[in-house]
Amino acid sequence: MLTRVFSSALMLLLLAGCAWLPFGRRASTPAAPKVKPVKGSANGAVRGSVAYGVEVRLEVNPQVVRLADTRTIEARLVLINRSRNPVNLYFNNSHRYDFILRDATGKKLVQWSDDQPVSQTLSTAIINPDERAEFNGTVSTRDMVAGRTYTLEGLVVGYDRLRQVASIQAVP
Numbered sequence: 001m002l003t004r005v006f007s008s009a010l011m012l013l014l015l016a017g018c019a020w021l022p023f024g025r026r027a028s029t030p031a032a033p034k035v036k037p038v039k040g041s042a043n044g045a046v047r048g049s050v051a052y053g054v055e056v057r058l059e060v061n062p063q064v065v066r067l068a069d070t071r072t073i074e075a076r077l078v079l080i081n082r083s084r085n086p087v088n089l090y091f092n093n094s095h096r097y098d099f100i101l102r103d104a105t106g107k108k109l110v111q112w113s114d115d116q117p118v119s120q121t122l123s124t125a126i127i128n129p130d131e132r133a134e135f136n137g138t139v140s141t142r143d144m145v146a147g148r149t150y151t152l153e154g155l156v157v158g159y160d161r162l163r164q165v166a167s168i169q170a171v172p
Contacts (some may be wrong), residue, residue: 043080043152045131051161053083054127058154058164065170072138073168075099076113077154079134081127089125093118096125097135100153101115101143102169109143109150146172 023071050059057078065073077097086113099112127133136153144150148170
């Protein structure tokens with residue numbers, strides 16, 4: 001009888017001591033690891049902004065849009081892990097990234113995710129050291145006017161610091 005009481009009390013103490021473990025929950029943002037690029041990186045030098053140990057690049061094709069010939073802009077958001085530890089990105093649904101086309105005043109013209117299906121499944125993206133994740137999308141040029149400059153913003157949903165902006169010139 002005394003053994004059962006003692007073992008039950010010991011189990012309760014162990015469970016209470018483990019309450020700080022993050023079972024079933026996740027942090028809203030990952031801790032920012034120190035960025036020390038790996039020498040001889042296949043991804044080259046850092047060209048974009050770095051947050052949470054991840055470099056963000058936005059590649060746009062074409063950067064000068066001939067409206068008579070071009071109906072869409074191809075955009076690619078590239079995330080490169082520049083730290084020495086894996087980076088975990090957590091998402092509440094299948095909407096992981098987005099592209100937003102804005103005019104010179106900042107007014108939103110087109111948002112890539114408006115016509116994309118969304119499923120309500122939790123997901124995680126793991127980027128290992130010196131590896132990359134790429135997210136692609138096409139943005140319509142239907143609201144663009146020749147002779148004006150626009151900005152295309154690429155972002156990772158839920159991570160405000162993982163965003164990049166590119167300038168696009170529209171010509172006739």
